[in-house]
Ligand SMILES: Cc1ncc(C[n+]2csc(CCOP(=O)(O)OP(=O)(O)O)c2C)c(N)n1
């Protein structure tokens with residue numbers, strides 16, 4: 001069981017997509033996560049897609065309770081968790097019923113035969129047992145009595161049968177790990193660490209894993225053992241990272257780079273909560289993680305801390321951004337730095353809390369009262385969340401403005417190998433607070449004018465406590481310069497123009513066109529569609545098609561060269577997990593025929609889908 | 621704390637002496653002539669020099685409303701935020717900057733209607749704030765609608781036949797949230813206001829003060845029955861820590877326990893020993909709550925002064941202590957180590 005080297009007779013393939021599906025109580029997320037970690041340590045490139053129901057305890061055995069984890073592992077650079085799984089592990093009839101349609105024809109189907117009894121079949125809506133008929137003939141079916149075999153090997157360990165049953169996911173993991181020649185040690189070590197002190201559970205899980213492994217070895221599976229060789233990767237230290245962890249670490253990094261302590265104000269909401277969890281752990285970095293009474297207070301407290309000289313951050317999902325919007329407008333008016341993180345999910349209202357969507361872009365851009373522009377940035381991969389968190393903080397702290405960072409459920413929970421940056425290579429974020437008067441009144445007295453701007457139209461910040469610079473700010477319109485309350489019509493028009501101009505003065509790197517040098521079709525993306533777009537475009541370009549892509553991190557302001565890049569291409573496709581937000585913005589700003597390609601099924605695009613629409617556009 | 625904030629946080633030691641004018645900003649005060657808000661402003665501007673407060677360490681945070689214009693008139697740091705959210709903003713500021721003296725000022729609509737949730741949570745957490753609720757039992761700034769403290773039957777533009785919902789009693793609300801300091805005063809008595817504000821300032825944790833404030837434009841005389849000079853002796857029950865609760869021209873009336881609550885008695889009838897001795901430091905807020913229920917509204921004898929002043933953990937400090945403890949035991953965070961805190965592999 002300690003083999004890490006693929007057996008010599010194993011068939012080498014360049015990639016495989018495995019989907020673990022079962023009841024919420026079956027531990028599929030954990031199983032997928034372990035398979036992923038072992039593959040990451042083995043050196044594969046990978047991308048994951050965890051999918052779980054929004055009910056914490058959906059009725060066991062029902063379709064609503066199905067929880068799945070899909071992972072693609074490969075020997076080359078990949079961008080997505082894959083289009084259709086090559087292997088489906090179905091721990092019960094409901095999982096088979098809900099996910100079978102995804103499996104590629106001829107794919108491997110591994111089922112827990114013990115779960116296919118009358119009650120479970122009925123709950124899943126099967127009249128007859130599909131394992132007995134011919135409906136699964138198109139697949140390579142592997143039936144394993146996982147529950148009973150697990151109970152059997154646990155019997156002599158003194159584990160109660162009910163507890164033993166809980167270990168059956170490790171049986172599945174052992175079996176799939178055997179099939180795909182995954183190393184076992186990382187999982188054994190993980191079990192030891194995770195269940196330290198609970199020896200019976202450790203023994204049961206290890207025994208179940210070993211039993212699954214042995215089942216693969218001894219049973220006549222008719223299944224060729226497969227190996228996916230390690231992917232060539234740039235030298236460096238790697239870790240497997242999900243988007244929310246990367247984002248939280250990026251915020252910690254931004255605190256270190258700016259020299260400001262981080263204050264997080266947050267209120268739990270899926271799929272953003274893990275950022276609150278993660279930042280709550282990092283007290284030794286001076287991070288204050290405050291669980292407020294609601295999203296309004298979360299934003300308000302973060303803004304209050306920012307006024308006090310902290311790096312103020314608030315994290316949430318769409319419904320929370322709606323609640324924070326009045327406070328965000330206040331931050332626009334006060335010109336205080338604030339980072340607002342929106343981990344988007346399916347909407348409107350509670351919508352699909354555990355499914356992904358990216359339909360908050362227009363809210364981020366325009367969802368405030370009055371003329372209230374602010375910078376918007378978006379992360380494109382799980383590890384990119386780290387960079388974009390730093391970028392959001394950099395813009396906020398150097399331009400004294402609230403910044404909205406968009407991520408989504410797919411990035412938040414999905415993971416990928418990440419080559420760790422050298423901390424020294426991260427650029428510091430220069431922050432300077434005012435300590436001196438900056439103006440002389442008519443009577444010759446020195447004064448501090450909070451809205452006297454520099455060449456980037458950035459106002460000075462003097463946190464309370466700064467001697468002599470006492471001043472008042474507020475949401476009422478203020479005289480530019482002095483900051484005194486002003487209802488003067490011309491001043492208001494001037495301030496609206498200044499707030500818009502401030503956005504235009506933010507430095508944003510140019511977009512890079514990737515793909516065919518004479519592309520006819522340009523695929524423009526933002527956010528988590530990067531993987532699918534890159535995969536699809538790459539296939540087309542490799543086949544000689546005139547297709548290229550650009551991917552936007554900065555959505556406000558847009559990169560300076562974007563207009564010229566768009567003008568250079570005949571056809572512009574904009575795949576988005578919404579009904580055409582970016583497409584509208586491009587049309588409005590550049591008067592180009594940007595075609596919206598929407599997907600709102602709660603699932604990310606596949607590379608195949610992008611390939612199809614781009615091919616279609618080439619033909620028309 | 622980092623270098624950047626050192627300047628702001630370095631103000632320790634004796635504060636320079638100040639006078640009233642040092643605390644007055646150059647902005648013209650824009651309340652209606654005769655508004656009770658003026659006397660609150662004056663009381664504060666006279667008190668802060670006495671307290672030896674530092675202007676640069678003093679911050680006034682407000683929401684929206686007439687009362688909430690307060691920060692503009694103080695030559696201190698100040699933020700006029702948005703309607704109802706001042707306790708939330710101030711909570712973040714207080715947690716970030718325990719070195720500051722933070723005053724939160726707003727009206728009954730601001731703090732008990734739109735911002736009620738933030739108020740009770742700031743009190744529950746015992747954030748180190750001095751919260752002044754200027755209660756005029758009306759929405760002043762929006763020109764006279766009934767508020768959550770307006771009496772039943774109140775006729776306003778939005779309640780032409782009379783308001784029907786039961787009003788909040790702000791002191792009861794604060795005690796219900798287990799605020800560690802709860803007091804009431806009124807705008808007709810500067811000395812009383814200053815004494816209550818002084819105690820609020822000295823209190824460690826959240827200090828909540830309800831100020832009966834006359835809006836002479838939209839709700840004139842709402843508190844006249846108890847605050848006008850001739851009525852005070854019989855209508856205001858001034859609570860003093862450690863003293864029997866007595867009032868009336870001859871001190872002939874008092875407050876005694878009854879049926880688990882309290883009632884007003886003639887001292888002669890019950891005897892001096894039966895008169896309740898006020899203990900603001902009681903941890904159990906029940907007696908203070910009973911006192912807050914003595915008057916149905918400001919037209920029968922009404923307790924003023926400090927209802928409750930007791931010590932309990934201030935939230936910002938417990939959070940800072942956890943940060944300090946973790947940092948002391950694990951050492952200051954190292955970013956490079958954080959990035960390597962999950963399983964890693966070398967290529
Ligand atoms: C979100 C929002 N809703 C409504 C208002 C309008 N508004 C401003 S002040 C106010 C009520 C003020 O009453 P109160 O808090 O009692 O203060 P007062 O003016 O009486 O001092 C209202 C409803 C607003 N500014 N913002």
Ligand code: SF4
Nearest residue numbers: 652655686760835836
């Ligand atoms: S409307 Fe009432 S509360 Fe407002 S300033 Fe005038 S008198 Fe004062």
Ligand SMILES: [Mg+2]
Nearest residue numbers: 727728758760
């Ligand atoms: Mg009012």
